[in-house]
Amino acid sequence: MASGIRDKVALLGMGCSRFGERWNDNAEALILEAFSEALDDAGIEKCQIDAAWFATAIEEQHVGKSGIPLAMALRLPLIPVTRVENYCASGSEAFRGAVYAVASGACDVALALGVEKLKDTGYGGLPQRSRGAVNDMYWSNLSAPGAFAQLATAYQAKHGVAREDLKRAMAHVSVKSHANGAKNPKAHLRKAIDEDRALNAPMIADPLGLFDCCGVSDGAACAIVTTPDIARGLGRTDLVTVKALQLSVSNGTESQHNSWDGSHFMTTQVASARAYEEAGISNPREAIGLTEVHDCFSVTELVTMEDLHLSPEGGAIKDVMDGVFDAEGALPCQIDGGLKCFGHPIGASGLRMLYEIYLQMQGRAGDRQRSTEPTFGLTHNLGGFPHQNVCSVVIVGQEGA
Amino acid sequence: MAVGIHAFGGYLPRRRLSRQIVVEANAWFAPALKGLGRGERAIANWDEDPVTMAVEACRDALGLLDRSTLGALWLASTTLPFEDRQNAGIVAEALGLDSTVRTLDIAGSQRAGTSALLTAIDAVAGGAGPVLVTAAEKRRTRVASPLELTSGDGAAAILVGEGDGGAVVLGAATETADFVDHYRGQHQDFDYVWEERWIRDEGYQKLVPVAVERALAAAGVGAADIQHFCFPTSTTRVAAALARRLGLSDGSVRDNLQVSCGETGVAHPLVMLVHVLQEADEGDLILVTGFGQGGDAVVLRVGAGLADRQPVRGIEGSLAAGVSDTNYQRYLAINDLITIERGLRAEVDKQTGLTTLYRNRAMLLGFIGGRCRACGTPQYPASGACVNPDCGATGPQDRYPFADRSAQLNSYTSDRLTYSPDPPAYYGMVQFEGGGRAMIDFTDVDPGATLEVGVPMRMVFRVKDYDPMRGFRRYFWKAMPVLPSAPAEE
Numbered sequence: 001m002a003s004g005i006r007d008k009v010a011l012l013g014m015g016c017s018r019f020g021e022r023w024n025d026n027a028e029a030l031i032l033e034a035f036s037e038a039l040d041d042a043g044i045e046k047c048q049i050d051a052a053w054f055a056t057a058i059e060e061q062h063v064g065k066s067g068i069p070l071a072m073a074l075r076l077p078l079i080p081v082t083r084v085e086n087y088c089a090s091g092s093e094a095f096r097g098a099v100y101a102v103a104s105g106a107c108d109v110a111l112a113l114g115v116e117k118l119k120d121t122g123y124g125g126l127p128q129r130s131r132g133a134v135n136d137m138y139w140s141n142l143s144a145p146g147a148f149a150q151l152a153t154a155y156q157a158k159h160g161v162a163r164e165d166l167k168r169a170m171a172h173v174s175v176k177s178h179a180n181g182a183k184n185p186k187a188h189l190r191k192a193i194d195e196d197r198a199l200n201a202p203m204i205a206d207p208l209g210l211f212d213c214c215g216v217s218d219g220a221a222c223a224i225v226t227t228p229d230i231a232r233g234l235g236r237t238d239l240v241t242v243k244a245l246q247l248s249v250s251n252g253t254e255s256q257h258n259s260w261d262g263s264h265f266m267t268t269q270v271a272s273a274r275a276y277e278e279a280g281i282s283n284p285r286e287a288i289g290l291t292e293v294h295d296c297f298s299v300t301e302l303v304t305m306e307d308l309h310l311s312p313e314g315g316a317i318k319d320v321m322d323g324v325f326d327a328e329g330a331l332p333c334q335i336d337g338g339l340k341c342f343g344h345p346i347g348a349s350g351l352r353m354l355y356e357i358y359l360q361m362q363g364r365a366g367d368r369q370r371s372t373e374p375t376f377g378l379t380h381n382l383g384g385f386p387h388q389n390v391c392s393v394v395i396v397g398q399e400g401a
Numbered sequence: 402m403a404v405g406i407h408a409f410g411g412y413l414p415r416r417r418l419s420r421q422i423v424v425e426a427n428a429w430f431a432p433a434l435k436g437l438g439r440g441e442r443a444i445a446n447w448d449e450d451p452v453t454m455a456v457e458a459c460r461d462a463l464g465l466l467d468r469s470t471l472g473a474l475w476l477a478s479t480t481l482p483f484e485d486r487q488n489a490g491i492v493a494e495a496l497g498l499d500s501t502v503r504t505l506d507i508a509g510s511q512r513a514g515t516s517a518l519l520t521a522i523d524a525v526a527g528g529a530g531p532v533l534v535t536a537a538e539k540r541r542t543r544v545a546s547p548l549e550l551t552s553g554d555g556a557a558a559i560l561v562g563e564g565d566g567g568a569v570v571l572g573a574a575t576e577t578a579d580f581v582d583h584y585r586g587q588h589q590d591f592d593y594v595w596e597e598r599w600i601r602d603e604g605y606q607k608l609v610p611v612a613v614e615r616a617l618a619a620a621g622v623g624a625a626d627i628q629h630f631c632f633p634t635s636t637t638r639v640a641a642a643l644a645r646r647l648g649l650s651d652g653s654v655r656d657n658l659q660v661s662c663g664e665t666g667v668a669h670p671l672v673m674l675v676h677v678l679q680e681a682d683e684g685d686l687i688l689v690t691g692f693g694q695g696g697d698a699v700v701l702r703v704g705a706g707l708a709d710r711q712p713v714r715g716i717e718g719s720l721a722a723g724v725s726d727t728n729y730q731r732y733l734a735i736n737d738l739i740t741i742e743r744g745l746r747a748e749v750d751k752q753t754g755l756t757t758l759y760r761n762r763a764m765l766l767g768f769i770g771g772r773c774r775a776c777g778t779p780q781y782p783a784s785g786a787c788v789n790p791d792c793g794a795t796g797p798q799d800r801y802p803f804a805d806r807s808a809q810l811n812s813y814t815s816d817r818l819t820y821s822p823d824p825p826a827y828y829g830m831v832q833f834e835g836g837g838r839a840m841i842d843f844t845d846v847d848p849g850a851t852l853e854v855g856v857p858m859r860m861v862f863r864v865k866d867y868d869p870m871r872g873f874r875r876y877f878w879k880a881m882p883v884l885p886s887a888p889a890e891e
Binding site for chain 1: 820865
């Protein structure tokens with residue numbers, strides 16, 4: 001029986017570039033910006049890193065394939081660099097590689113770094129690219145908002161929710177993230193909005209309006225991980241350790257078998273249940289102090305609260321409207337602005353989420369710091385589409401908790 | 402040997418463009434068009450062409466008939482999407498026909514529709530198996546031309562076979578003359594048309610009667626006995642004059658559908674024939690003519706079997722399903738008659754791997770999936786490993802066609818971000834009765850339509866993507882809401 005990852009690996013240092021429209025920076029500059037912060041934070045030398053995992057999702061748009069762009073950007077000393085891609089879970093996937101390497105004993109210190117440079121397409125939104133030779137011939141002509149918008153129609157039908165009520169809850173999700181992003185100097189979108197503005201925005205993919213969609217950004221984020229013993233040996237105390245690392249990948253059930261109703265994420269339900277078990281958490285709503293979830297769209301965040309077993313099934317709208325997930329609520333979600341406002345440079349996003357939780361646990365989150373530092377924090381990525389996706393759930397927490 | 406029409410079907414695209422709008426928009430330049438401003442014309446959607454319209458007409462004709470007995474499938478059109486790739490072959494794949502079927506494109510003249518029908522009659526008489534003749538047309542016409550107003554897009558299909566069927570062939574004839582009333586040379590988008598009065602006096606009035614008289618003689622039928630005269634041109638008065646000249650009764654002249662549909666080119670004689678067959682009574686005599694570099698004529702007598710061979714939709718159903726459209730600008734844009742700013746998202750390369758297409762042709766063109774031999778779960782696409790989470794059996798699956806199965810909507814959106822020639826792009830998850838589902842594009846969703854979870858959807862064969870760089874187009878199936886008038890399928 002596998003014993004899981006709990007408390008085997010500690011976060012030694014983290015860094016995150018400013019996210020946004022970095023018109024005058026190449027991906028390499030973003031990589032260096034995030035890495036320099038993490039290396040300072042870790043208090044080690046670059047030569048102490050044994051191996052690296054490098055996440056990019058749409059590499060054709062910027063650095064190209066392989067681990068070479070990371071090794072070159074940082075002039076790494078000929079160490080192993082593995083490039084990973086797993087849709088929007090790519091950053092968490094890189095983290096998983098680095099953490100597993102340390103846990104296995106193969107490395108003392110490992111680096112996970114994700115970057116994406118998306119603002120070189122000439123248009124807003126994600127790059128429109130081929131989905132693969134066969135897929136292109138039969139997949140619907142779907143965009144990301146169009147795929148996720150369908151959650152809304154299915155959720156309304158399943159729970160008998162009026163469109164207006166769902167729209168209002170979605171607007172609340174976005175208003176909250178804008179308020180949070182406004183307090184974050186590294187965030188891409190830093191203007192607060194009100195509910196009317198969200199509700200009256202131009203329609204992108206019905207029922208998702210402009211403010212239901214996250215920012216598409218340039219940025220990089222990274223983590224340096226090691227064993228708790230080595231971290232203590234470096235003088236670190238109050239360690240933040242990895243409690244759970246889970247991934248669940250669609251096998252075609254949602255897209256090809258009639259057992260899925262389209263209103264939720266099968267993978268998230270599975271990955272989060274496994275993560276709580278791995279972390280030794282029996283009541284997540286009580287135990288988890290902070291979440292950073294994959295709010296690519298407002299409706300994704302709303303539905304995800306149920307799939308993470310934080311809201312009861314059909315109860316997310318009430319929790320959202322009650323302010324449970326607001327910055328001052330019982331269980332803040334996207335206290336850094338989330339994908340919605342911090343931004344979404346795909347390969348970096350999972351690591352950016354961890355960065356915020358890491359800062360919050362150490363009381364270093366500036367204007368947006370929670371009054372009591374959370375014991376457990378959860379990050380969640382959802383790559384792909386509701387009907388076929390990659391879901392990652394990572395839980396970190398105070399060592400020994 | 403008796404040869405007859407054993408099945409028939411028709412298809413007109415749903416949108417009917419208001420001629421008045423077209424006339425008004427162009428009045429500054431061509432005020433003389435005012436006389437053509439009455440009624441509406443059928444216009445294909447951006448994802449329709451003669452191949453897709455032919456598929457719809459054939460599906461309507463074949464209904465639930467056993468398709469494995471078909472001997473041949475012929476497609477007649479002057480506006481086929483491929484000059485060198487058999488268009489009828491695409492239709493055959495879409496219909497899931499047996500690979501032994503003989504396929505052929507028939508083109509080159511406005512007479513191609515009737516000539517295909519006459520040749521099919523001869524082939525069947527000569528012992529060929531049943532021949533499905535389909536004709537479809539989507540003419541490209543210049544802005545502010547008479548043809549822009551008088552043309553319509555549409556298709557028809559006629560199954561010719563041994564025995565009387567619903568209407569037996571009594572006689573047929575052809576008159577051939579290189580009478581060039583119009584032509585479209587190589588690498589030309591548009592027709593070059595000669596003077597209307599000459600076409601009327603020397604063409605319609607002289608060439609057609611020769612063929613008609615020979616066909617009547619072959620049929621042993623007097624002109625006055627004909628109940629239904631189909632003369633597929635856009636002007637009603639010509640048909641009436643022709644009828645008088647031939648001794649046909651005044652009442653025999655059929656509605657040429659100019660007001661409701663427009664003249665559908667090569668398809669029009671067959672469109673009119675299908676329309677007659679939906680209304681005719683036992684014993685009625687039908688005369689169908691075609692014009693183009695001469696004329697064709699065929700005489701048919703309706704038998705007792707016609708009532709049992711009625712299509713679900715036909716031309717009547719197509720006419721009833723029309724929706725009026727006053728958006729001339731959209732028509733111009735989807736037909737590339739104006740240069741519209743499509744945006745950078747439209748630049749994605751749509752190259753099709755021909756190896757990929759061939760290997761997956763049953764899946765893509767036939768919409769054929771698999772059914773697990775262990776648990777019986779239908780799935781799309783077919784897979785070597787069953788998708789049922791409780792099964793997962795590996796191994797070959799049985800061929801399982803989805804195109805004609807009842808389906809319903811599970812989730813959907815209307816998307817204004819993704820590139821579509823006709824925004825917003827509608828798509829969503831469609832679930833088939835008995836198992837199987839697909840996240841698929843929708844088409845022909847009326848503006849302001851209320852889609853909701855659970856509404857019935859039907860599958861239609863359409864153009865998925867155009868590859869303008871290479872002149873290729875990809876076909877695939879799309880879902881559209883079942884129209885209230887159309888009965889549910891199998």
